[in-house]
Amino acid sequence: MSGDKAQAAPALSVLPGSLGPEAHVMIGNADKFVNWCRRSSLWYLLFATACCGIELMQAGASRYDLDRFGAVFRATPRQSDLMIVAGTITHKMAERLVRLYEQMPEPKYVISMGSCANTGGPFFKDSYCVVKGVDLLIPVDVYVPGCPPRPEALIDGILALQKIIDQKKNFGKTAKA
Amino acid sequence: MKSHAEALPTQEMLINMGPQHPSTHGVLRVILRTDGEVVVNARPDVGYLHRALEKIGERVTYAQYMPFTDRLDYLASMNCNAAWAWTVEKLAGIEVPERAEYIRVIVCELNRIASHLIAFGSFTADMGAFTPFLYAIRERERINDLFEEVCGNRLTYNYVRIGGVSADLPEGLLDKTTEFLDYFEPKIPEYNNLISYNKIFVHRLANVAVISPEEAVAYGLTGPNLRGSGVPFDLRKDEPYSVYPKLEFDVCVGTGERGTVGDCFDRYMVRINEMKESVKILRQAIAQIPDGPVQAKVPRVFKPAAGEVYFRAENPRGETGIYLISDGTVNPYRLKIRAPSFVTMNIFEKITKGLMISDIVAVIGSFDIILPEIDR
Amino acid sequence: MEPKAIFDLLKSRFGGDILEIQEEGISPPFAVVSPEKLPEIARFLRDEPGLSFDSLMCLSGVDYKERFAVAYHLHSLKETHRIGVKVYLPKENPSVQSVDAVWPAANFMERETYDLYGIVFEGSIDLRRILLPEDWEGHPLRKDYKYPEFYHGIKV
Numbered sequence: 054m055s056g057d058k059a060q061a062a063p064a065l066s067v068l069p070g071s072l073g074p075e076a077h078v079m080i081g082n083a084d085k086f087v088n089w090c091r092r093s094s095l096w097y098l099l100f101a102t103a104c105c106g107i108e109l110m111q112a113g114a115s116r117y118d119l120d121r122f123g124a125v126f127r128a129t130p131r132q133s134d135l136m137i138v139a140g141t142i143t144h145k146m147a148e149r150l151v152r153l154y155e156q157m158p159e160p161k162y163v164i165s166m167g168s169c170a171n172t173g174g175p176f177f178k179d180s181y182c183v184v185k186g187v188d189l190l191i192p193v194d195v196y197v198p199g200c201p202p203r204p205e206a207l208i209d210g211i212l213a214l215q216k217i218i219d220q221k222k223n224f225g226k227t228a229k230a
Numbered sequence: 231m232k233s234h235a236e237a238l239p240t241q242e243m244l245i246n247m248g249p250q251h252p253s254t255h256g257v258l259r260v261i262l263r264t265d266g267e268v269v270v271n272a273r274p275d276v277g278y279l280h281r282a283l284e285k286i287g288e289r290v291t292y293a294q295y296m297p298f299t300d301r302l303d304y305l306a307s308m309n310c311n312a313a314w315a316w317t318v319e320k321l322a323g324i325e326v327p328e329r330a331e332y333i334r335v336i337v338c339e340l341n342r343i344a345s346h347l348i349a350f351g352s353f354t355a356d357m358g359a360f361t362p363f364l365y366a367i368r369e370r371e372r373i374n375d376l377f378e379e380v381c382g383n384r385l386t387y388n389y390v391r392i393g394g395v396s397a398d399l400p401e402g403l404l405d406k407t408t409e410f411l412d413y414f415e416p417k418i419p420e421y422n423n424l425i426s427y428n429k430i431f432v433h434r435l436a437n438v439a440v441i442s443p444e445e446a447v448a449y450g451l452t453g454p455n456l457r458g459s460g461v462p463f464d465l466r467k468d469e470p471y472s473v474y475p476k477l478e479f480d481v482c483v484g485t486g487e488r489g490t491v492g493d494c495f496d497r498y499m500v501r502i503n504e505m506k507e508s509v510k511i512l513r514q515a516i517a518q519i520p521d522g523p524v525q526a527k528v529p530r531v532f533k534p535a536a537g538e539v540y541f542r543a544e545n546p547r548g549e550t551g552i553y554l555i556s557d558g559t560v561n562p563y564r565l566k567i568r569a570p571s572f573v574t575m576n577i578f579e580k581i582t583k584g585l586m587i588s589d590i591v592a593v594i595g596s597f598d599i600i601l602p603e604i605d606r
Numbered sequence: 607m608e609p610k611a612i613f614d615l616l617k618s619r620f621g622g623d624i625l626e627i628q629e630e631g632i633s634p635p636f637a638v639v640s641p642e643k644l645p646e647i648a649r650f651l652r653d654e655p656g657l658s659f660d661s662l663m664c665l666s667g668v669d670y671k672e673r674f675a676v677a678y679h680l681h682s683l684k685e686t687h688r689i690g691v692k693v694y695l696p697k698e699n700p701s702v703q704s705v706d707a708v709w710p711a712a713n714f715m716e717r718e719t720y721d722l723y724g725i726v727f728e729g730s731i732d733l734r735r736i737l738l739p740e741d742w743e744g745h746p747l748r749k750d751y752k753y754p755e756f757y758h759g760i761k762v
Contacts (some may be wrong), residue, residue, distance in 0.1 A: 104304035153278035178414040277737040450711025537631030566666035
């Protein structure tokens, strides 16, 4: 099953009654099963430095609910698999950001949210202590532009990340972690 | 016979409440030395969001600096924008039309309500109650809608200009604001019923980190933190600017209703009461607003006369002061921002001696600090 | 009290240490004082009954091209008047006495001025870099500051 149709249904087929009236067997593609599990419960690390942090909080709160995508916030990197870098990263903070990224267990994903995390934002030209883009420090999967991006834009970014996760190959010779 | 405490030698622990922490309202690092659960010394370490706003101010023009004041305190963007505009207008002697001043006061007070809602929501979330945060964000989203109609953005507005505001209010906005105020006013008693007088909440905040009035003044506290200690000083009443002399409201002061005057609970209640006062101010401003132009004539290449000026405005977090030195060119010569949260952190190390670690979270929340202001 | 009256009171008390009054185009007006007498003048401003400047609004460093300055903005809650005090410092090894014994609010602001300008505040209870990393080189807000190329391997 391709990822476009029936986003919610897993790529598995249920054969009732093949091994007896009470047995249910599911046959499917291991890759798609694992990807479905991973993209449906992206727990994100609460890493909000600046203004984009407020939009992140509002995206997770009453009106634009991130919980319906399975994304709940965790305070510790050990329990999260998505880091949404929301806000400006300064040189003083850079080392801690890399340490937090290294503390997250695999598989992990990074969304760079907002202009400051993408390229340094309005501080690109004249500021001496802003890292001009978080991809100078850690690998980024999705960039969400905006200053700050609306919660709908962030949700669009998370859906794009879900599409990326759907394409990953986890088993076999060409698999990467 | 020695007691257990005396017989068992203990060591002080050095714990890092690091830059990434759910309760520190941003990237604040607190270096704790604790004896068990009791804090011996809590030293704040700031600077993780230092973005050189003052240096940038020396390299851009006066009008170009307006979006940067948004990022100074992003929960009170309109207030910071307006403070910058008032400072430059004081320096250059620009006369702002009355309708523009009323519009500025309306958006500033709406932003004050929005900022105090987040302060209320995140403070109660830090104390362990997550639901009031969702209620607060529900109300704040309605304010965001109003602001989106005014200027197009939900968070960093860049709406105020030197000499006025960038565009007039759209048609029907004042009616929608009145609708919002009618909807919001009964919510404040609802919040008090929900969480404010809850036994656990009061127990966690009463008599914690008491700041006496003399200490508060000496350490430079301003805004709700100062008023929570019983000092009735409000810049809108004592050094009025803009159209505040024409508006009537009360100054909310901490009364020690559940503990001592100047504890965390007082500072929290001052913010709740200030939301009520802001609703009053808004109703009066909407009734009094005149028609007219919204932008004064400011030259395209704006070179104010050389001089130095210090202006301060009452922001939701305290007194935001801007010390501006101009040398007659298009760029400011020196731009110093006196941020309320920065000066509030002065007293942090002193009042956290002897508290528990969970009280540190209550103290940070009751001060309502915001990191970009501290670090600029 | 009017600023003029405050300055006259200061002049009558401290005489030659009040170097000049800056009023033209400057709000609030500044009294320029000599750096050596600053702690005494600060204490007088806070404790004298008619003045009682109990609140330090703002402490800022300034880099005028030939010299540095530290500007103090003071306010009195009781008497509701405002004044400014300024000290000029030379470009080499600028240093002045700290006022955090008089107004404890000065501590963080002095640390920030030290961090960004390099002005040393003698007698301060705690003078360390506050906004920039501990191992940053240079003092950025000086007018002749050159931005570094790299910091810890990351391009600035």
